[in-house]
Amino acid sequence: MKITNIRVTPLKMPLRKPYVWAQGVTEHFTVNLVEIEDDSGHCGIGECTTAPDPRALAEVLRHLGKRLIGRSAFECTALCRTIFQTEFKAYGANNPRFANQLLAGLEMALWDLMGKSAGRPVYDLFGGSHRDEVGYFYFLQGSTVEELAADAERAVNLGEPVIYMKVGLGEDFDIQATAAVRSIIGNASLRLDANEAWDVATAIRMIKKLERFDPDFVEQPTGSGSIPALAQVRMAVGVPIAADQAVFTLNDVYEVCRTQAADIIVLGPREIGGIQPMVKAAAVAEAAGMKVCIHSSFTTGITTCAEHQIGRILPNLDYGNQIMWQLMRDNIIAEPDLTPRQGKLSLPAKPGLGFELNREAVVEAAERFTHE
Ligand SMILES: [Mg+2]
Structure with a gap:
């Protein structure tokens, strides 16, 4: 062939x-x-x-x-x-x-x-899957506290176990939005992603303020160019820290693990170079006792299907991975249906990545x- x-x-x-x-x-x-x-x-x-x-x-x-x-x-x-x-x-x-x-x-x-x-x-070509279902978070959307709260209500009604939202949008907004969401979602898991918004001092101050809302972790609080900045924040706060934009290569994964700069690695095939590199990256994290949370940013259902294969393969996978296709107006995947139910998705065992394009x-x- x-x-x-x-x-x-x-x-x-x-x-x-x-x-x-x-x-x-x-x-x-x-x-x-x-x-x-x-x-x-x-x-x-x-x-x-x-x-x-x-x-x-x-x-x-x-x-x-x-x-x-x-x-x-x-x-x-x-x-x-x-x-x-x-x-x-x-x-x-x-x-x-x-x-x-x-x-x-x-x-x-x-x-x-x-x-x-x-x-x-x-996943069969990698020796078979570790799990049949992969867990995904519910990604809150909205530009106001009210819109985010309304979306959080929808998430609760759907029985979503893991809620993810953006912060780093201004101190008052971050506190008000996170408080509103936490009050609505009860004991569901909450992830906060600052997308590099803060310097070290601001990150420490903001994370200490956000700690009372019991986030699973705060993702990439500081700039992606400095792994030591992440480590500095992590040592100063009582909330787990996730490394996202700081990690694009195997060397980055190793450095985050070696310097104990994060508690979890957030990484996707679009950054690390594909499916097999994701398996290698997860192995480095596994050796450091860390999980990997699949990162999917500005991706269609094609990447969702590739990431689902990865999710089936990795032993040290997080339970609330990222899924992005649902935020788009149009779905370019004809089948299968990629909609998680109560945060879980199990795709049929089809050859390859397992989808048909629309x-x-x-x-x-x-x-x-x-x-x-
Ligand atoms: Mg992120």
Whole structure:
């Protein structure tokens, strides 16, 4: 089975509601859809992030994809290593974060292709799953305390066990919103994500104020460039700390573990470079006695399906992982239904990543990108 063709298509995905976080307000996002065909008629599908320019990165992905032509998907690990070595590292442009974000789309499509070729779900190719169901959090949406409170009511009515919300949006707003949400959700788990909003001193002060709302953890309170800053905050507060944007590479995972800078690693295939790198990253965290919480930011159901495979594989998986497709106006996955019930999702054992695209929705998203 030889790879014959690779297609890369930018898709513009509007969100149902403006997405409010410490980095601003987002109304849509774009992904690059990656499709890799082989001479047996199978097509592996993946996606990756597009910042700062979807067209430019689509061209880069097409360039990298030339190295796959004529090769087998079952050479995935060596192919990804070769691409990184020859296209990034060899020129001194040793930028593993950037490379990982591109490789993630290719690697995801290659695993889908391997699974389809073998007629097995990807988790079977990793030796089978550790669990049948993967847990996901409910992601509160809203730009006011009232909207967040109303969404928290919806979460309670749905029986959601884990609630996640953004902070880092202003001291008064953070306190009022968190208080309102905690009063509504009772004893449900609560996660607070500051998305790098604070300096060390502000993080320590804010987390001490938020501690009374009993969060599971506060995620990425300080800037992603400093793992020591996370460690400094963690040593000063009584709330567990999660490392998210500080962790994009295996070296980052190791450094967070080695320096005890966090209590949990929040990481997704879009950052670490795909499915197999996630397994390796989780092993490093496991050795440090830590869990991994799957991170999914500005991703469609394609990544949800890849992350679900990862969730089935990892022994040290958190119970409230991130899921993002439901925030988009359109769903590009025709089947299966990716809606968690009371925070749990168990997808059917289908070959590869286990989904069928809604081709009509894909064409609309591609045209939206081209014409809007
Ligand atoms: Mg986060």
